[in-house]
Amino acid sequence: MTAATPAATLEFRRATKRYSGQSRPAVEELSLTVPAGEICVLVGPSGCGKTTAMRMVNRMTDITEGDIRLDGASVRERSPAELRREIGYVIQQIGLFPHLTIGENVATVPRLLGWDKDRIRGRVDQLLALVSLDPADIRDRYPAQLSGGQRQRVGVARALAADPPLMLMDEPFGAIDPINRERLQNEFLRLQAEIRKTVVFVTHDIDEAIKMGDKIAIMKEGGKLAQYAPPAELLMHPGDPFVEDFVGADRALKRLALQRVRDIDLWTAPLVRTGEPVAEVRAKLEEADVQIPLLVDAEGRPVGWLSERGLAGERVREELRSRPDPRIEMDDVLRDALADLIQAETRYAPVVDARGRAAGILSIEVIGHALNVPQEEVPAS
């Protein structure tokens, strides 16, 4: 993918939307900045104005007061149609044009921009491949012939067609069944890692918000911003009772999905090698958090937990009490790592780096400690 257009910085400046005849604004003085290349999730209960806030960005809803700026330029000064062609737009119902083929649907914005035929054709195939669809198979079909998941991918491809610096996504996975939703979320995150667009993502699902967002804006009734923060901070320090309630009573558990093993302080493992003097091993064990030596091979890869008999002589002999399973990887999120520990009915397990070498010990205590780290120590997600 050629990232021709760099992502844009999006800035809400006291943006307000009032509908005539209603006493309370739909969105009230919303101020927040989405840095270029980040996903900002607008989340909140129904009627909190999150969709209205998103629609003000491409002027599908006009701003009553305040301003929204794209790379410093006010959207209010642009013609709506032109502005929208530069902003990707994905909605829950997807809204593919039933009378156009998939290829023609994806080509919508390039056609509006007057690209030539060859360029459009190339771009369509490139985009379909980008969203994991086979262009040759799908290009000439109609939307009615696709599954919900396929249609959703086409919707994303169509929104990306002219390589917009900003994407607006209104509950894009809301109508998809849970299994496919998870797949599409992961696919989109992988895609985003590649294309690095600025994304405004609307959802009512806090779990989706935590998963997708670099930053989350929680909105509450009356279109007010309750809190704008990275997911980890939101979970650890909800700004008010509303946010605390909205993120849920299990917010401590939700944090497990945000932190990776590499982000937290692990226990040091008492690593020993065959032939090492037993006296040295005993000294290591004095200082170690785990009282059982972990036997590693010449490269430092775990071989197994050493039994007492292995320490019976002068030097360490390979006498194992158990294999070093499960092996936790540095990139695992804590939730998966904890699941591994519970599954294996153990309290701790070796952590290995990308080359399989022992890098430390993860224990249930370590995880518990990580969940209680004060805010300053929370790593950026």
Place this chain on the structure above:
Amino acid sequence: MILELAQVQIHGRSGGGSCVQNDGFCPDWITSNLDRYVDPFLQQVFLVVVSVAVGFLIAGALALLAHRRRWLVGPIIGVTGVLYTIPSLAAFFLLQPITGRGKLTATIALVGYTLLIIFRNVTTGLRGVPEEAKDAGRGLGFTDNQLLWRVEVPLALPEIMAGLRIASTTTVGLATLAFFAGAGGLGERFVGSQIVFKSNVVVAGGLCVLLAIALDLVILGAQRVLTPWTRARSA
């Protein structure tokens, strides 16, 4: 209904000849007299095609006008509804002092009958366009005009074509009475000539039915060509 009306009049005045004298169904007479139907048939085709085409242009334009100005729908339905309820014979005679006898009078009256049908169907079609397709279209940067011609009208086509089919079939029937306005047509064969008997009714009536079916098939064919997506089903 119109055919029955014509038939009643035919029974009132039978013509000459042996089989013909008995007011019977006479294949021999039909084969030797087929050429008598060519001109009336062509006149009938002309009346129907021109009336439906003009009606489509007017009603279509009205529907597009009312599409962004919803308040116009009521008044337009009201006016075209009144036109629709005027008995056709009365319309032909009412117009004669203004437009005289002939094709113009007949066409004006026939156009009047197509308006309500076509207007309603175009309006229904445009209203039936999925909201999410319109929202996505706007969100992707279509102007109102682009949205109308590239999304709304194409998606309303099945409904529009259905309106054209009803209008053309109805007009084939009504146009048999255009004879009273002096515009010729197959109606002339029912009531206007001396030869009014069963064979005539069969041929003239049969031609009307064939014409209606043929026009219906033409429009249906056009619809199939224009709306391939309606036949695309889940693979």
